[in-house]
Amino acid sequence: MARERQRVAVGSSRDFAAGEMHLIELGGREIGVIRLHSGELRAVMNRCPHKGAPICRGIVGGAWDSSGPGEIVFDNSRDVLVCPWHGFEFDLGTGRETFWKRPASLRMYPVEESEGEVFVTI
Amino acid sequence: MATLEDATKTAVNMDRSVKLRIFDCDVHPVPKQGLSSLEPYLPKAWQERFARKRAMHDGLNVPIRFRHPNGSVVRQDARTPDGGPAASSPEFLVRDLLDTHGIEGALLNCFDAGGLLSAQASTEESIVLASAYNRYFVEEWLSVDRRLKYAPAVPTQDPVSSAAEIRRVGKHPQVAAIFIPLVNVLMGHRYYWPIYEACEELALPVYVHVTGIESIFSGTPTLAMGTADSYIERYAAVPQVGMASVASLILSGTLEKFPKLKFMFAEYGFLWVASLFYRLDRTWRGLRHEVPWVRKPPSEYLHERFLFTTQPCDEPDDPRELETLISMLGHDVLCFSTDYPHWDNDMPAGTLQMLPPAARQAVFYANAARTLRL
Numbered sequence: 063m064a065r066e067r068q069r070v071a072v073g074s075s076r077d078f079a080a081g082e083m084h085l086i087e088l089g090g091r092e093i094g095v096i097r098l099h100s101g102e103l104r105a106v107m108n109r110c111p112h113k114g115a116p117i118c119r120g121i122v123g124g125a126w127d128s129s130g131p132g133e134i135v136f137d138n139s140r141d142v143l144v145c146p147w148h149g150f151e152f153d154l155g156t157g158r159e160t161f162w163k164r165p166a167s168l169r170m171y172p173v174e175e176s177e178g179e180v181f182v183t184i
Numbered sequence: 185m186a187t188l189e190d191a192t193k194t195a196v197n198m199d200r201s202v203k204l205r206i207f208d209c210d211v212h213p214v215p216k217q218g219l220s221s222l223e224p225y226l227p228k229a230w231q232e233r234f235a236r237k238r239a240m241h242d243g244l245n246v247p248i249r250f251r252h253p254n255g256s257v258v259r260q261d262a263r264t265p266d267g268g269p270a271a272s273s274p275e276f277l278v279r280d281l282l283d284t285h286g287i288e289g290a291l292l293n294c295f296d297a298g299g300l301l302s303a304q305a306s307t308e309e310s311i312v313l314a315s316a317y318n319r320y321f322v323e324e325w326l327s328v329d330r331r332l333k334y335a336p337a338v339p340t341q342d343p344v345s346s347a348a349e350i351r352r353v354g355k356h357p358q359v360a361a362i363f364i365p366l367v368n369v370l371m372g373h374r375y376y377w378p379i380y381e382a383c384e385e386l387a388l389p390v391y392v393h394v395t396g397i398e399s400i401f402s403g404t405p406t407l408a409m410g411t412a413d414s415y416i417e418r419y420a421a422v423p424q425v426g427m428a429s430v431a432s433l434i435l436s437g438t439l440e441k442f443p444k445l446k447f448m449f450a451e452y453g454f455l456w457v458a459s460l461f462y463r464l465d466r467t468w469r470g471l472r473h474e475v476p477w478v479r480k481p482p483s484e485y486l487h488e489r490f491l492f493t494t495q496p497c498d499e500p501d502d503p504r505e506l507e508t509l510i511s512m513l514g515h516d517v518l519c520f521s522t523d524y525p526h527w528d529n530d531m532p533a534g535t536l537q538m539l540p541p542a543a544r545q546a547v548f549y550a551n552a553a554r555t556l557r558l
Binding site: 132135145150162 | 438466469470472473484
């Protein structure tokens with residue numbers, strides 16, 4: 063029998079500033095909740111699909127690009143999560159790994175705001 | 185003059201059912217009488233200079249510890265009929281190598297020139313010697329047989345002069361690549377960019393080959409952990425140069441800077457390539473932002489931009505193990521080479537017989553044909 067989904071309040075909307083990862087425990091799972099620069103929220107299982115590392119404890123930052131050797135550009139508006147173990151990078155917008163030919167994906171949970179509260183569904 | 189077509193007609197059928205086309209990516213001609221043969225191709229003042237220095241020797245002078253244990257790296261049985269050094273006669277080389285083994289074309293590169301130009305001659309000497317070597321081989325070898333292709337050596341100690349030499353000699357229709365005798369600068373460094381620019385301009389791949397003097401003379405590529413104690417030890421360590429060079433070319437962004445440039449690595453081995461790229465791919469996957477100009481996984485550059493010659497071919501007891509290792513690497517990154525007339529040469533009939541027919545055709549001919557300017 064499929065487990066019943068639960069919608070759980072995890073905090074006040076004003077506590078979730080853009081770019082700050084909040085670790086919460088829900089139903090025995092660690093989940094990171096973060097507000098993107100666009101204002102949207104994301105809820106991510108705290109487990110890297112590569113080797114199981116606690117990925118939500120990694121760097122939350124932007125993305126680097128280049129037009130050629132020695133030229134670097136930093137785009138802080140991109141929401142990228144960097145695993146603290148091997149450095150694999152994931153786009154928090156899509157949950158997909160960046161820059162890999164067969165990208166892995168983060169386990170994402172539905173997250174929404176209602177009347178000043180943040181809710182995650184597991 | 186014999187042509188590629190003539191050679192194809194007489195090619196040895198190695199597969200019994202499908203004619204195997206063979207191109208040899210590593211053959212070492214020598215001037216018939218050492219540097220003395222270059223005299224007509226040197227300005228008069230430089231002839232006098234080299235004569236007074238008594239520089240007209242016949243080969244590389246290396247310390248005793250690194251001399252070949254049997255006295256020479258060159259096959260004694262490959263001497264020319266008139267007693268000249270092996271590979272000093274284009275006519276005999278064509279008969280002894282191409283006709284005998286059903287090889288339809290060969291890429292010539294002068295091993296001795298590599299050592300002289302990279303370190304043993306001064307920068308100024310290397311510039312005039314490179315030009316003399318290249319004029320000599322174009323004039324006295326390429327005119328003999330159109331199956332002979334040539335990788336002119338450049339005076340790497342001066343990249344700007346190297347580029348000028350490439351533009352001077354590179355338009356010859358039998359020039360198929362440019363031989364860069366490496367100095368102790370990683371291949372992705374901007375130092376080489378004038379050379380790469382000229383190669384790309386002329387649609388010529390870069391050809392690098394062991395020079396035989398790595399870690400012996402100052403200025404040559406340094407091997408890890410100090411001075412080896414024997415010829416064998418140096419021989420086994422030389423792949424380090426290939427490994428460092430490939431990583432440097434990719435991570436520096438040089439391959440993005442020169443998007444059409446291809447590279448052929450001769451005699452550095454090839455089984456290390458799979459291991460290197462597993463490591464490069466995984467590390468790039470995690471730390472890509474350190475080198476954001478590397479725009480795709482390193483292994484994608486491998487298959488688009490690199491070829492590695494097969495000689496000296498590793499020989500596990502069970503040939504099937506070699507087939508497995510090569511399949512991990514990909515059949516599209518190897519090209520057949522003999523290294524004639526050196527002691528450790530590999531002839532077609534005894535090389536990679538275990539590969540499936542399509543893979544053999546790729547390795548023995550097609551990969552070289554799509555990379556060299558034939």
